[in-house]
Amino acid sequence: MAKEKLVTQITSMDEDFAQWYTDVVKKADLVDYSSVRGCVILRPYGYAIWELIQKQLDERFKETGHENVYMPMFIPESLLQKEKDHVEGFAPEVAWVTHGGSDKLTERLCVRPTSETLFCEHYANVVQSYRDLPKLYNQWCSVVRWEKTTRPFLRTLEFLWQEGHTAHASAEQAQEETLRMLDVYANFCSDVLAIPVIKGKKTEKEKFAGAMATYTIESLMHDGKALQTGTSHNFGDGFARAFSIQYTDKDNKLQYVHQTSWGMSTRLIGALIMVHSDDDGLVLPPKVAPIQLIIVPVNQKKEGVLEKAQQLKERLCSVCRTRLDDSDKSPGWKYSEYEMKGVPLRLEIGPRDIQNNQCVIVRRDTREKIVVNLDEIESEVKKLLDIMQNDLLEKATRHRDANTFTASNMKEFEEQLNKKQGFIKAMWCGSEECENIIKEKTSATARCIPFEQEHISDVCVCCSKPADKMLYWGKAY
Amino acid sequence: MAKEKLVTQITSMDEDFAQWYTDVVKKADLVDYSSVRGCVILRPYGYAIWELIQKQLDERFKETGHENVYMPMFIPESLLQKEKDHVEGFAPEVAWVTHGGSDKLTERLCVRPTSETLFCEHYANVVQSYRDLPKLYNQWCSVVRWEKTTRPFLRTLEFLWQEGHTAHASAEQAQEETLRMLDVYANFCSDVLAIPVIKGKKTEKEKFAGAMATYTIESLMHDGKALQTGTSHNFGDGFARAFSIQYTDKDNKLQYVHQTSWGMSTRLIGALIMVHSDDDGLVLPPKVAPIQLIIVPVNQKKEGVLEKAQQLKERLCSVCRTRLDDSDKSPGWKYSEYEMKGVPLRLEIGPRDIQNNQCVIVRRDTREKIVVNLDEIESEVKKLLDIMQNDLLEKATRHRDANTFTASNMKEFEEQLNKKQGFIKAMWCGSEECENIIKEKTSATARCIPFEQEHISDVCVCCSKPADKMLYWGKAY
Numbered sequence: 001m002a003k004e005k006l007v008t009q010i011t012s013m014d015e016d017f018a019q020w021y022t023d024v025v026k027k028a029d030l031v032d033y034s035s036v037r038g039c040v041i042l043r044p045y046g047y048a049i050w051e052l053i054q055k056q057l058d059e060r061f062k063e064t065g066h067e068n069v070y071m072p073m074f075i076p077e078s079l080l081q082k083e084k085d086h087v088e089g090f091a092p093e094v095a096w097v098t099h100g101g102s103d104k105l106t107e108r109l110c111v112r113p114t115s116e117t118l119f120c121e122h123y124a125n126v127v128q129s130y131r132d133l134p135k136l137y138n139q140w141c142s143v144v145r146w147e148k149t150t151r152p153f154l155r156t157l158e159f160l161w162q163e164g165h166t167a168h169a170s171a172e173q174a175q176e177e178t179l180r181m182l183d184v185y186a187n188f189c190s191d192v193l194a195i196p197v198i199k200g201k202k203t204e205k206e207k208f209a210g211a212m213a214t215y216t217i218e219s220l221m222h223d224g225k226a227l228q229t230g231t232s233h234n235f236g237d238g239f240a241r242a243f244s245i246q247y248t249d250k251d252n253k254l255q256y257v258h259q260t261s262w263g264m265s266t267r268l269i270g271a272l273i274m275v276h277s278d279d280d281g282l283v284l285p286p287k288v289a290p291i292q293l294i295i296v297p298v299n300q301k302k303e304g305v306l307e308k309a310q311q312l313k314e315r316l317c318s319v320c321r322t323r324l325d326d327s328d329k330s331p332g333w334k335y336s337e338y339e340m341k342g343v344p345l346r347l348e349i350g351p352r353d354i355q356n357n358q359c360v361i362v363r364r365d366t367r368e369k370i371v372v373n374l375d376e377i378e379s380e381v382k383k384l385l386d387i388m389q390n391d392l393l394e395k396a397t398r399h400r401d402a403n404t405f406t407a408s409n410m411k412e413f414e415e416q417l418n419k420k421q422g423f424i425k426a427m428w429c430g431s432e433e434c435e436n437i438i439k440e441k442t443s444a445t446a447r448c449i450p451f452e453q454e455h456i457s458d459v460c461v462c463c464s465k466p467a468d469k470m471l472y473w474g475k476a477y
Numbered sequence: 478m479a480k481e482k483l484v485t486q487i488t489s490m491d492e493d494f495a496q497w498y499t500d501v502v503k504k505a506d507l508v509d510y511s512s513v514r515g516c517v518i519l520r521p522y523g524y525a526i527w528e529l530i531q532k533q534l535d536e537r538f539k540e541t542g543h544e545n546v547y548m549p550m551f552i553p554e555s556l557l558q559k560e561k562d563h564v565e566g567f568a569p570e571v572a573w574v575t576h577g578g579s580d581k582l583t584e585r586l587c588v589r590p591t592s593e594t595l596f597c598e599h600y601a602n603v604v605q606s607y608r609d610l611p612k613l614y615n616q617w618c619s620v621v622r623w624e625k626t627t628r629p630f631l632r633t634l635e636f637l638w639q640e641g642h643t644a645h646a647s648a649e650q651a652q653e654e655t656l657r658m659l660d661v662y663a664n665f666c667s668d669v670l671a672i673p674v675i676k677g678k679k680t681e682k683e684k685f686a687g688a689m690a691t692y693t694i695e696s697l698m699h700d701g702k703a704l705q706t707g708t709s710h711n712f713g714d715g716f717a718r719a720f721s722i723q724y725t726d727k728d729n730k731l732q733y734v735h736q737t738s739w740g741m742s743t744r745l746i747g748a749l750i751m752v753h754s755d756d757d758g759l760v761l762p763p764k765v766a767p768i769q770l771i772i773v774p775v776n777q778k779k780e781g782v783l784e785k786a787q788q789l790k791e792r793l794c795s796v797c798r799t800r801l802d803d804s805d806k807s808p809g810w811k812y813s814e815y816e817m818k819g820v821p822l823r824l825e826i827g828p829r830d831i832q833n834n835q836c837v838i839v840r841r842d843t844r845e846k847i848v849v850n851l852d853e854i855e856s857e858v859k860k861l862l863d864i865m866q867n868d869l870l871e872k873a874t875r876h877r878d879a880n881t882f883t884a885s886n887m888k889e890f891e892e893q894l895n896k897k898q899g900f901i902k903a904m905w906c907g908s909e910e911c912e913n914i915i916k917e918k919t920s921a922t923a924r925c926i927p928f929e930q931e932h933i934s935d936v937c938v939c940c941s942k943p944a945d946k947m948l949y950w951g952k953a954y
Contacts, residue, residue: 032599035556036586039549041599044614047545068524072516072635073550073588073619074572079512092578095551097588099573100623100634109513111550111574111588122509122518137521141619142550146577157577158549 010340012279017223024273025152028282028341038150038157042266045341048290049269050160054140056192056287057162057264060184066136066164071118073141074109079117083242086116089209093146095157111144116210116235116261119165120243127167127257130249134177135167153270154227154477161265167245167257171236174258178234181262182215185230193268194285194392195219195275196400197229198423198472200448205432208261212236218447218472220400221274224421226447226474229271232262270477275396276365282342283365285392286385292320293381294338298331298350308354312347312377319378320385339364344388345381363388365395404472408457409464410441413473417442423474427467429460437462438473447472487817489756494700501750502629505759505818515627515634519743522818525767526746527637531617533669533764534639534741537661543613543641548595550618551586556594560719563593566686570623572634588621593687593712593738596642597720604644604734607726611654612644630747631704631954638742644722644734648713651735655711658739659692662707670745671762671869672696672752673877674706675900675949677925682909685738689713695924695949697877698751701898703924703951706748709739747954752873753842759819760842762869763862769797770858771815775808775827785831789824789854796855797862816841821865822858840865842872881949885934886941887918890950894919900951904944906937914939915950924949 010023025031030046042050058068074097081087094110112118123135144158153159164181168174182199189195197217207214211233219229240246240256249255276283286292293316297309309324316322325334331348338346348360359377361370365388372380403422407413413424424444428434435446438461453470460467487500502508507523519527535545551574558564571587589595600612621635630636641658645651659676666672674694684691688710696706717723717733726732753760763769770793774786786801793799802811808825815823825837836854838847842865849857880899884890890901901921905911912923915938930947937944 032602034549034595035553035598036549036551039551041549041595042547043603044544044546047547050547051545067521068528069521070519070524070527070619070637072511072513072518073621074513074516074635076512094578095574095586096576097572098575101569101571109572118511118518121512125509126520142547144550158551160547 010279010281013222020279021270021273022152024277024281030269030282031152036157038147040152040156042160045290046269049272049284049288050266052288052290053192053268054162057188058140060188061138061162061164064136064180064184066138066166069137069139070141071112071115071122071139073112075112075115075117077108077110079121080110082117082120083210083239086210086239090114090145095144095146112141113143113145114261114263115139115141115143115163116165116239117243119261120239120245120259123167123257123259124243124245127245127247130169130247133167133169133247133257134173136164136177137166138162138164151270153266153273159265159267161263164260164262166260167240168259169247169249169255169257171258174234174236174260178213178215178232178260178262181260182217182230182232185232185262185264186217189217189219189229189268190393192285192287193272193275194287194389194396195229195271196393196397198448198450199452200450200472202231202448203432203435203446203471205435206446208233210235210238212238216448218423218474219271219275220403220423220474221271221477222277222399223274224403224475226423226472226476227267227271227274228447228476229268230262230264233260235259235261276392277342280336281340283392284342284344286320286344286389289342289344290321291323291338291341291343292385293322293345293347294334294343295322295324295347295349296331296334296338297324297326298348298353300326302351304354305349305351309349312349312359312374315378316347316381319381345384347381365392406456407461409461410438413438413444413461414442417444417475421475423447423472425454425456425470425472426461427456427459428469428471429463429465429467430469431460431463434460434462442473442475444473444475447474447476487756487758490699497756498750499629501754501758507746507759508629513634515624517629517633519637522767523746526749526761526765527743529765529767530669530745531639534665535615535617537665538615538639538641541613541657541661543615543643546614546616547618548589548592548599548616550589552589552592552594554585554587556598557587559594559597560687560716563687563716567591567622572621572623589618590620590622591738591740592616592618592620592640593642593716594720596738597716597722597736600644600734600736601720601722604722604724607646607724610644610646610724610734611650613641613654614643615639615641628747630743630750636742636744638740641737641739643737644717645736646724646726646732646734648735651711651713651737655690655692655709655737655739658737659694659707659709662709662739662741663694666694666696666706666745667870669762669764670749670752671764671866671873672706672748673870673874675925675927676929677927677949679708679925680909680912680923680948682912683923685710687712687715689715693925695900695951696748696752697880697900697951698748698954699754699876700751701880701952703900703949703953704744704748704751705924705953706745707739707741710737712736712738753869754819757813758817760869761819761821763797763821763866766819766821767798768800768815768818768820769862770799770822770824771811771820772799772801772824772826773808773811773815774801774803775825775830777803779828781831782826782828786826789826789836789851792855793824793858796858822861824858842869883933884938887915887939890915890921890938891919894921894952898952900924900949902931902933902947902949903938904933904936905946905948906940906942906944907946908937908940911937911939919950919952921950921952924951924953
């Protein structure tokens with residue numbers, strides 16, 4: 001049996017987590033590097049994961065009444081500058097187009113880092129009466145932020161994402177929408193990505209440029225670092241005032257709209273890697289696995305084996321995303337290859353299995369081998385995919401909980417982070433000064449003020465002044 | 478009954494075709510203008526049409542073995558310059574990024590006008606052996622071309638499209654792929670968009686910058702102008718040589734790959750407007766209509782009417798994309814509104830209809846009113862949608878054929894175009910000089926050398942030298 005290509009070992013996670021991550025990203029054929037600094041190519045396998053994320057998120061957006069639109073990718077400099085905090089936050093990290101063909105532009109255009117300003121300009125055009133509200137728009141696109149250091153999926157100059165932008169008649173409705181979409185995100189993460197998240201509010205220091213309040217879902221990676229997985233912002237009427245987005249209410253009075261925005265990106269693929277995967281490569285929850293089951297024939301030159309494998313493929317195609325690898329590579333090579341790619345189930349079928357009217361199914365996450373009667377193959381596969389989806393969420397939740405610690409004072413805080421990284425729950429007085437001191441001492445940042453509060457102590461972990469807020473802290477990607 | 482908003486009349490097509498087009502685009506809520514010159518906003522209704530196009534095209538790409546990827550939106554100037562003809566064609570019309578944040582870039586980046594160079598660079602990385610071939614990739618994205626004059630959907634600075642890029646082991650396979658995708662495009666246009674197309678080859682003068690041969694599908698608009706609806710290019714090994722994309726064949730010899738690319742864009746929405754629509758607004762083929770059937774209750778305050786309308790909506794939702802308009806606007810207002818938006822079928826239901834267990838269905842294209850027994854509503858609606866889809870294609874084909882003329886000499890050619898615009902079939906000797914003369918005299922260009930040749934005469938329509946090629950000529954968008 002010819003060995004076309006050896007699946008080379010990847011760096012172990014414990015040895016070098018960053019290198020392990022890069023190895024998985026490359027060896028599972030998710031991305032390739034391009035000659036443009038900080039921009040990656042999403043290869044077919046990586047893009048297929050994004051398509052599955054996109055499809056399932058988009059369904060949830062449409063179920064909650066949102067419509068998709070497409071805005072230009074360029075923002076004139078003067079438009080970007082209309083909201084003061086927003087431009088201060090983004091201007092330092094945008095790409096500027098200065099020439100069209102051989103002509104110098106009279107006004108520079110930035111490549112969108114996010115599209116609040118464009119949506120605001122449009123809303124000012126199309127919103128007149130209370131009957132035009134709410135506007136519940138979403139956009140799938142790529143955005144550009146001129147980052148200094150980059151890593152595939154986690155931080156790249158250009159990345160794919162969705163950005164929701166909504167306008168409402170009242171502050172209450174805007175707040176409801178902000179929290180509704182945070183819930184959509186949180187449920188998507190746990191139900192589809194099998195990633196448990198902490199829902200909460202960002203501190204003033206950490207909120208989005210131009211927002212009144214930013215809400216976030218935070219998740220914990222294998223190495224104990226935190227990842228901001230999605231955010232939902234309530235803008236109040238700040239942008240509406242800057243862009244004059246007004247409507248006449250039922251009493252014929254002019255009012256400003258209240259707005260929100262919310263976004264998730266290909267960063268989610270980075271989270272999938274760092275939450276579920278292991279030293280043999282990617283582990284994918286079935287719901288976002290481009291191939292959910294791979295059939296590997298054993299002794300495939302023996303009469304009847306390939307035929308049976310083909311039959312199984314046809315039967316299983318109606319149950320899940322099934323593929324058959326009947327190439328002349330060795331079964332061992334194939335096992336490694338599909339483990340590297342995180343295919344949830346592997347089905348092995350050889351001459352003896354056929355004799356016994358059975359096959360062997362191996363789970364990617366636990367390596368458990370299950371002998372399955374071929375008469376029950378459809379229902380068994382379906383069941384195993386469901387079980388694996390649930391087990392991954394449970395495992396990730398256990399890991400998250402086992403790596404969430406409490407600290408009552410800075411000594412405990414620092415000692416814990418020196419011992420083992422994770423979430424630190426600690427009380428906070430509310431001052432930005434304490435946030436800064438903690439960051440300086442530990443390089444941990446305030447991840448969020450969680451909705452589910454606990455009482456750790458009566459005083460701030462940093463300054464010992466009275467404190468009634470419990471925060472999640474962590475070193476973040 | 479309150480009238481919130483009057484559907485204002487649009488300019489008639491015969492009076493001013495360009496203004497009629499702009500009116501339809503705006504009044505059917507397809508686009509809005511932005512403050513970025515030449516870039517439009519795709520509003521929810523316009524974007525929903527694009528999503529339907531995208532979904533049905535993407536299925537056809539996947540059925541023919543293609544995979545989606547995502548390449549960076551930036552191309553370094555040096556990379557763009559690698560293929561001589563290609564850079565000459567595109568450099569004059571690209572947007573240049575010169576600054577990232579406040580730093581001047583050491584090398585300018587252009588915003589992709591098309592991504593051949595990026596795909597080539599990637600293929601040079603990932604193609605080593607004949608076993609890596611073919612590579613059948615597609616990308617959905619937006620591209621930027623710095624056009625001087627723009628019109629929504631037909632020509633904008635930024636537009637959404639798909640670009641297929643493939644690499645093959647042999648010239649034959651690349652040619653097969655080029656023609657296969659042209660067929661996919663042609664079938665998509667007739668089956669989904671109800672637009673008949675002429676398949677053919679572009680002349681040397683009209684081919685894509687860097688291509689060995691360009692194939693095209695050309696369609697005819699209401700006003701007798703031609704629209705290049707999709708193109709498929711065979712690059713031979715030209716790009717492969719420029720980018721060193723080589724593989725080792727079965728005999729262990731180094732060979733260059735042969736490549737193709739093919740694209741269709743939001744221009745298709747412009748074609749839908751100019752082929753099917755009329756003086757009351759948009760007419761959409763059912764397969765790309767975001768709403769396929771609108772239910773308008775008549776006398777909706779009468780007891781039982783809204784209830785019945787709601788029941789019908791629930792029944793019809795499983796048959797097609799159905800919506801019920803139970804707002805307090807008048808039925809007349811609603812009729813105009815959904816006619817403007819090109820909704821294929823309108824279902825009217827009032828107290829008398831309910832008594833008779835029937836409803837009235839009105840076709841958008843023919844205005845035909847059909848009384849339908851409510852017991853048979855599902856099958857009738859399904860049938861009507863199918864009939865309308867077919868009828869639109871037939872009508873467009875009749876229009877195209879009635880506006881396709883022949884010319885044996887320049888006098889006939891010019892007289893015909895002065896009388897009525899359309900396709901002109903005429904013989905051509907093969908010289909670019911004749912193409913230039915014809916363009917100068919008539920402003921018609923060579924649309925394509927059709928696969929289906931006819932013998933109009935023995936000599937070139939322009940120079941009267943012997944000619945064995947029949948061409949389609951026309952004024953083009």
